[in-house]
Amino acid sequence: MQRSEPLRLRPPRHQVSDRAIPWWTLQAVASVLTVLVPLGIALAMWDSVRAWLGWSCVAVLLLGTVYVVVMPRWRFRVHRWEVTDEAVYTSAGWLSQEWRVAPLSRIQTIDTERGPLQQLFGLSTVTVTTASAAGALQVTGLDRRLARDLVEQLTATTQATPGDAT
Amino acid sequence: MTDAAPARGWHRLDPRMLAVTPLRQLTGFLPVIVIFLIAGGTRLDGRFYGVLAAVVAVVIAGIARWFTTRYRVTEERVELRSGLLFRRRRSVPRDRIRTVDLTAGPVHRIFGLSVVNVGTGQRTEGTEAGELSLDAVAAAEADRLRQRLLERATDIPQPDADTPPDQEIARLDWSWLRFAPLTVSSLVAVGAVAGAGSQLAGDLGVDPSDIGELNGARQQLETAPLWLGVALFALLVLLVGLLGSVLLFIEAWWGYRLAREPGGTLRxxxxxxxxxxxSLEERRLRGVEVAEPLLLRAGGGARLTAVATGLGGAKAEGRGTLLPPAPVAEAHRVSAAVLAEQPAPTTIALRRHPPAARRRRLLRAVVPVAVLVALLWLLPVPGWLPWTAATLLPVAVLLALDAYRNLGHALAGRYLVTRHGAAVRSTAALQRSGVIGWTVSQSIFQRRSELVTLAATTAAGSGAYAVYDVGTADGLALGEQVVPGLLAPFLTTAAAGDEAPDQEVLPGHRPFTK
Structure with a gap:
């Protein structure tokens, strides 16, 4: 007797570029610093609350280090994407995860976006929007060339579909 | 009607607007004038002349607007030209028109006029991109325009000489007035009106204590004990709120009537x-939502909103409202009639969610209160404060249990029905054909309890309707049932780690090798 496992979502087929790991790491370092630097300045300026602030700094530093080390690698395992003949399928997140599916026939626009950090690592973010106000799918950290070809392919497919996709 | 309509045909707005615009703007100044008269109207200082100049300027601008504004309706588009210094042309293609709404304020009504708002329901940023407003034309002309523009949108034949009567779905029952004080939004509106009034008085430099009667009342209160003052104040607020909410209900819902018109329009x-x-085109209807805020629910009432595409996102405020606050049975009856579905999908028995969902609700209610109590305990605050905070605990638990009881979902024929919420219990029925994608989310806590939140994305209403904290397997099976074939390729029963290997990504792109 083979016990059948309960139904679940399988991960999408393709990973994002592994250059997304250093990109996410830099982002994580930046966000930890925005907390740590003001704390550090306050520590240098006020004597009266030194002990209290010092412990806060240590806590932020420890949690921040864990975040910087763990988050990018965890994200890299989760962030995946797939385009079939019928639909786009993405997964994203780390602690909280999200899977999104949109049929090709319902796609309205396909955008790419490259922030300064992403350009540094040769990455792009592809955003696929549907007619829903809450339905945009995002693939972050795709290789720049791959993203370009993906957008071309999706645009060609969705232009062939009639209707206003509502 | 094919090529008979000439390319010209620009119309002016109704000439009565020459009187209406200045009058309306003067009534806008009325509160200012009244306040001036009450408080020291004898002082004709700079502020008075400032107001006077503003009045004159506004009146002239209103008259100039009429002379420079023209509109026309051609076979393809509705166009509006306006402005003297800044010329503006706005043009809306007729096949993009989603809504034609008529509004007539008191002054408009005295003169028999009506404002026509033509909407394309675009959600684009430029807030007014899809809107065109004719302010104003004769009421009869407005109604003619409404019919003509909506007909084009729905492609129905011209109605015959004896226009077929529309079919009434609901009309106002004055006993519903009892729900008026139970709606929080009406209390907020009363507060906003009061706030605006005091703001205006403040801006004009009027101090309420200058007004003799108010001053006398205050002095009498000052000599009374504190508790009496507080009680009187609370009573006053309650009475004003009660009266205000009743008045607002009457103003908003007087003569309410919901009807289905020939050609598939709800009006x-x-x-x-x-x-x-x-007006709401039925082919844009994707479902309904029955909302029961706590107070309203306690009184056995509910609100009913249409879930429809092309209502225009955030600006759609109130456009989808189908019914005043009414008995919950009436809300369900009307939802059945509007959707032409018997019985109403919103009354279907729902499948309950796993006990883990109840545990989650209890934890989310209890933990914040417990943290608050603990913090108050540690901080140097009066000793009674933590105890007071602790009394929130039973309230939070009751709300959490209620939230779990309300949780549920079902597949009712052509509709996906989902319910959630305690503070506002919301029951949404969404047409399965209106689902244009899925968002499945799982927090780290949900992962441990084998729960997911499954949201159906749609072009209508709020954009997504979620089934909260459903068992992972049940939720995914439900999603596959609602739109067969969409989720199926991405579902598996295999154990984690057995996935197919990464194949060629796109022509010319190899997968990343580890």
């Missing part, structure tokens, strides 16, 4: 001083 007409006519 809501309502309003005492300002009359509104809101």
């Amino acid at each position: 809501v007409r309502r309003g005492a001083l300002t009359t509104r006519s809101i």
